[in-house]
Amino acid sequence: MEHPGQLDFETLAAHAGAHRATGETRATSSALSPSTTYTYDSIADVHAALGPDPQGFAYSRNSNPTVATFEEVMAELEDAEEVVAFGSGMAAIHSVFLGMGLEAGDSVTVASDLYGATRSLLSLLASFDVSAHYVDIMDIRAVESALKNARSRLLYLESISNPLLRVPDIKALVKLAHRHRAVLVVDNTFASPLLIRPLQHGVDVVVHSATKYIAGHGDVMAGLVAGTASTARRVRAVRTGSGGILSPFDAWLAMRGVKTLPLRVARQSDSALEMAQWLESCPWIRRVYYPGLASHPQHERAAELFGGRFGGVVAFDLSGNRETTLAFIDSLRIIGSATTLGDVVSLVLYPPLSSHRMLDPNELQAVGIGDSLLRLSVGLESVRDLKADLHQAALAVGISQTETAASLLT
Ligand SMILES: Cc1ncc(COP(=O)(O)O)c(C=O)c1O
Structure with a gap:
């Protein structure tokens, strides 16, 4: 053709x-x-x-x-x-x-x-x-x-x-x-x-x-x-x-x-932006890294280079230490713990133990990878289910005490 x-x-x-x-x-x-x-x-x-x-x-x-x-x-x-x-x-x-x-x-x-x-x-x-x-x-x-x-x-x-x-x-x-x-x-x-x-x-x-x-x-x-x-x-x-x-x-x-790359990445980017904005409003999150957020240091550059979409990966620091962060991963029910990204299902990864496990503590610190960093690859599930999964994990490990997160209802 x-x-x-x-x-x-x-x-x-x-x-x-x-x-x-x-x-x-x-x-x-x-x-x-x-x-x-x-x-x-x-x-x-x-x-x-x-x-x-x-x-x-x-x-x-x-x-x-x-x-x-x-x-x-x-x-x-x-x-x-x-x-x-x-x-x-x-x-x-x-x-x-x-x-x-x-x-x-x-x-x-x-x-x-x-x-x-x-x-x-x-x-x-x-x-x-x-x-x-x-x-x-x-x-x-x-x-x-x-x-x-x-x-x-x-x-x-x-x-x-x-x-x-x-x-x-x-x-x-x-x-x-x-x-x-x-x-x-x-x-x-x-x-x-x-x-x-x-x-x-x-x-x-x-x-x-x-x-x-x-x-x-x-x-x-x-x-x-x-x-x-x-x-x-x-x-x-x-x-x-x-x-x-x-x-x-x-x-x-x-x-x-x-054949479905444009559809998938567009949807994953839209969902990731929504997740990132929600995470930024959660008191149990210390910091969110996502180029689609106005708070991201390269947000304007990303908007210009990427034509208004910012990809399907969001990273964030939980308010907790390494043990809390690992327990948080174990508490997730929908989001899988796996060492990849870009799948149709959402996956979370703890860089110091997976993608960046070959870096020693000094190298991790020099790059800016902290003890409570998680990398979330957002899949094609409903954003509401993903937020609910993260929130129930936050409740399970005790970093959130709010049974019904108001932000989940919006
Ligand atoms: C940014 C980046 N480049 C390259 C690779 C390596 O690709 P592969 O696992 O297909 O060998 C990965 C894997 O996670 C990656 O995240």
Whole structure:
């Protein structure tokens, strides 16, 4: 099916994969092609399939028709020349660190408020004499001095940070990175391409844990790298060498998830905003972190960058200590305790024991992750049920004494 001109995001998402779904059957859903290998009519075809710019398919560790269809869909949604799909977000991030030309003696400048496993991966680069410099990404001067002084070839950050939901000044950082000849890589997992397509702002490379909002249903592990054709060629070489390609079935499932990405993320963002506003009014909450709140330090920037939606994740500090916070999680009945986000069900996570468990107490403190911080990924349940669940947990652990929270009735 040809797309008539420039279509809107919702239309592209709903038709995900349909451009490869015609043929004999005229199916509306794209085909699933689990074949591991492909036969050829001639040796010339073998050569074309295995060459540097492969024509056709050779072996499914290199590329696969269903994975390629998913990549085409995501290239449209991220406004990228090309997308390369991986078996997890970490495999995608690994391919960027390995594929983007870092050499011994180079460094990477990294936002300190960052998904913990990305930090762990960066620490492995030390054995290749590539160091990571962590900076407060809100402090443009600190970023500039790290780029200048540390032979930094790459600047790495998250468009909405995990877990404190900070929103960096992407436009200023693009200029800064390019002035210092550093490649700017943005992890767009929390925002999803519905909120922002960082390549449109001049970012060089976008990575995703597509396990989260893109696939969206808690049943697929997947990762993406989006960028120019030259970036794609580099990271694809890492993928072929390491065997990190996405499986065809997971590509197919992820593509099915993409069809409802705009609906899901819009609803999750609306619900998260309502939850954040309510949490801010609860006496048993010390602080709420959500870019949609007027109280958030980067609220105006987020409103401008994300077009009025702020994502489905809210973080908050309970008024209580670590024990109370852990007991609070155990008391929840609807909201599950799990180490992921972007699912259709709401999930809560305690960063010091999960996403950021590899940070020692000093590092946690330096990043701003306190003992009572919780990260809530808001799903598709009714907001009233979610508020009631949080409130009954607050009653159960004794941080709220109000049997019927007035704010629940509004
Ligand atoms: C911001 C962010 N980036 C990357 C990842 C890694 O993705 P995956 O778990 O799909 O490997 C995660 C996982 O939670 C994440 O939150």
